[in-house]
Amino acid sequence: MEDVALPCPGPPYHRGLDLDLLQCQAPSTTTRTCCTRCWYCCVSRTRTEKQNVAIQIAIDGLIVDLHQRRTYPGVVEFIDGVITAIREDPSARIDRYIMPGFVDAHVHVESSMLIPSEFARLAVVHGTVATVSDPHEIGNVCGVEGVRYMLENGARVPFTFAFGAPSCVPATTFETAGAEITASDIRELFKDERVRYLSEMMNWPGVLYNHPVVMEKLAVARECGRVIDGHAPGLRGEQAAAYAAHGISTDHECFTLEEAIDKVAAGMKILIREGSAARNFDALHPIIKLHPERVMFCSDDMHPDSLVLGHINLLVARSVALGYDIYDVLRAACVHPVEHYGLPVGLLRVGDSADLIVVEDLTAFSVHQTWVKGRCVAEHGTTAIDHVEERIINQFSCDPITADQIATDHLGKEVRVIVAHDGQLVTSEEHHVLPSNDVLKIVVVNRYTNAPPAIAYIKNIGLTSGAIASSVAHDSHNIVAVGCSDVEIVDAVNAIIASRGGVCVTADGKTDLLPLPVAGLMSNLDGYDVARTYAALDSRAKALGSQLRAPFMTISFMALLVIPQLKLSDKGLFDGGMFTFVDPLLPS
Numbered sequence: 001m002e003d004v005a006l007p008c009p010g011p012p013y014h015r016g017l018d019l020d021l022l023q024c025q026a027p028s029t030t031t032r033t034c035c036t037r038c039w040y041c042c043v044s045r046t047r048t049e050k051q052n053v054a055i056q057i058a059i060d061g062l063i064v065d066l067h068q069r070r071t072y073p074g075v076v077e078f079i080d081g082v083i084t085a086i087r088e089d090p091s092a093r094i095d096r097y098i099m100p101g102f103v104d105a106h107v108h109v110e111s112s113m114l115i116p117s118e119f120a121r122l123a124v125v126h127g128t129v130a131t132v133s134d135p136h137e138i139g140n141v142c143g144v145e146g147v148r149y150m151l152e153n154g155a156r157v158p159f160t161f162a163f164g165a166p167s168c169v170p171a172t173t174f175e176t177a178g179a180e181i182t183a184s185d186i187r188e189l190f191k192d193e194r195v196r197y198l199s200e201m202m203n204w205p206g207v208l209y210n211h212p213v214v215m216e217k218l219a220v221a222r223e224c225g226r227v228i229d230g231h232a233p234g235l236r237g238e239q240a241a242a243y244a245a246h247g248i249s250t251d252h253e254c255f256t257l258e259e260a261i262d263k264v265a266a267g268m269k270i271l272i273r274e275g276s277a278a279r280n281f282d283a284l285h286p287i288i289k290l291h292p293e294r295v296m297f298c299s300d301d302m303h304p305d306s307l308v309l310g311h312i313n314l315l316v317a318r319s320v321a322l323g324y325d326i327y328d329v330l331r332a333a334c335v336h337p338v339e340h341y342g343l344p345v346g347l348l349r350v351g352d353s354a355d356l357i358v359v360e361d362l363t364a365f366s367v368h369q370t371w372v373k374g375r376c377v378a379e380h381g382t383t384a385i386d387h388v389e390e391r392i393i394n395q396f397s398c399d400p401i402t403a404d405q406i407a408t409d410h411l412g413k414e415v416r417v418i419v420a421h422d423g424q425l426v427t428s429e430e431h432h433v434l435p436s437n438d439v440l441k442i443v444v445v446n447r448y449t450n451a452p453p454a455i456a457y458i459k460n461i462g463l464t465s466g467a468i469a470s471s472v473a474h475d476s477h478n479i480v481a482v483g484c485s486d487v488e489i490v491d492a493v494n495a496i497i498a499s500r501g502g503v504c505v506t507a508d509g510k511t512d513l514l515p516l517p518v519a520g521l522m523s524n525l526d527g528y529d530v531a532r533t534y535a536a537l538d539s540r541a542k543a544l545g546s547q548l549r550a551p552f553m554t555i556s557f558m559a560l561l562v563i564p565q566l567k568l569s570d571k572g573l574f575d576g577g578m579f580t581f582v583d584p585l586l587p588s
Helices: 116-126 136-142 143-153 183-189 204-208 212-223 237-244 257-267 305-307 312-321 326-341 485-497 529-545 551-556
Strands: 054-065 070-079 083-087 097-100 101-106 128-133 160-165 195-201 227-232 269-273 295-298 358-359 367-372 375-379 413-422 427-433 441-447 455-461 468-471 478-481 502-507 511-513 566-569 573-574
Touching: 054 160, 070 136, 083 413, 097 204, 097 326, 101 269, 101 326, 116 128, 116 143, 116 312, 116 367, 116 375, 128 326, 136 143, 136 237, 136 427, 143 160, 143 183, 143 413, 183 195, 183 212, 195 212, 204 485, 212 227, 227 455, 227 573, 237 257, 257 269, 295 312, 295 326, 312 326, 312 427, 312 441, 326 573, 375 485, 413 566, 427 566, 441 485, 441 566, 455 573, 468 485, 468 551, 478 485, 478 551, 502 529, 511 529
Parallel strands: 054 097, 101 128, 128 160, 160 195, 195 227, 269 295, 413 455
Antiparallel strands: 054 070, 070 083, 097 358, 358 367, 367 375, 413 427, 441 455, 441 478, 468 478, 468 502, 502 511, 566 573
16 A cells, blocks of 8 residues: 555535635645645545545534533544544634534425435535435335335435335325335335334324234334334323334324323333424423433424425524523434434444534534535535436326316305314314305315315415415325315316426416426425425415415325324315214205
8 A cells, every 4th residue: 555645635525615624634744735725634545556545534623422411622533434533622623513413303305395315415404414214105106116216316315314114005095095015015125224114103093903904014113123103193191102012112293292291101202393384393392301312303394495494403403592401402303313213323423424513503503514424515505415317206197187077066055174274284173154264175186097086175275366286195195286266276286287296386377386206296306496496386375375384285284184183085075083084065
């Protein structure tokens, strides 16, 4: 092996980003040159006959040690993406903090409308280095092939995606999905070490009543040594304990503090959720102090315009601002997901992967730089991950619909009405005589085959003209549309059918569309471009009268039957409390 003099990588290695230089720590016997504005330090670089290069990088600052719960000036050194030394150094800079990266403990990447590689490009800017990702959405459309698509695409970028094996595909028998994932499929998926857990077990009645299909899937997860994620909104007391007794270890669906405390008592860990639709942070944050070692943070579902603005870093900042112990908060955001799921993510220890972030302060947690496996992937709000060209998979087989197919004769009659609640996935039920203020028609169209659309009524969407529609409609991802007239609803639905997936706004004869060609759920284009287009659609929906923070996200959950109360599937109006179909028209 021959020592050679090599320049500091500089541009294009770090893409010309303005990176403050830590003084080079190379031994005086090593010949090297360094640029004057670069974090990369060429400490001892050697080249073998095969031209392999080892690069040692050193970063100084205030080191946030989440294991010993202390912060001190020091230097972190790593070679080829592995931390080789962490040492105290009183001369280290004190105007920045070095800490482990953030982890989203539960997210459906598909809800960002971005393929994993693009999700990563946006997330690393906010200090996220890993996600615990449930590919349930694409699983419902494309089955195991969809899960493998996510695995393959996610592996193409420097980011850790810990994917799960979807446990509930289809989510229920009361809707039409595009695929089924069986216990045998789950066992096969678990042969891939990147599939690290059994995704949220939404069929909590099946758990409580020992349904054989559910029991088989849980047994496979236990046999394969995988963590089992939960999903049990509203489950309390003995029922929560019985649910957890099957080895189900987490829940992200709590919407009251009392429910969260019950589930902790049952042995579960609580994921505080704050996404684009469901926002439970305000209700649940006291659990950080009550049970600091049982808490993680997650987004669950996050639209691209939200992801551009921030991610787990925002929840950390809010928690610290409320006065919670900073080490408790950071352990919830960084350490607990890694330990609970056994993620291959470093936690700022010697021998760990160099997955770390540099922040400007411990209040706003403005991320100066993000490193994944020793590579700088974001700096000063700019991603350093390249866009990846990716293939398209999809399943879309329905023909356009007509206004006659969604016409009703309910004027002057009393109907059941779905009441949407901003920031919540749960709905309630009201009864109104049509027409009624703010009560609009909602339809769900089967995208997998030609079938009569399902029709019902909804309140609190707020549109005063036009229609909005989406092929992102949990969990089976048929087409959901809400509008002020049948013609506009049909126009919006047919625009989505023509593009084989998307989100759409139509009014006054003008239709705006964001195509989602990957499973009707995601775009394979640049994430920032997708975010801009989506933000424009969101603004137009609000200009048509919607006061919801996320109109498209809200309607996407109106077909989610596993969360009460009243929802609409492609097969009809469904009472999630009674777990049965009901007639939209009440008896006269």
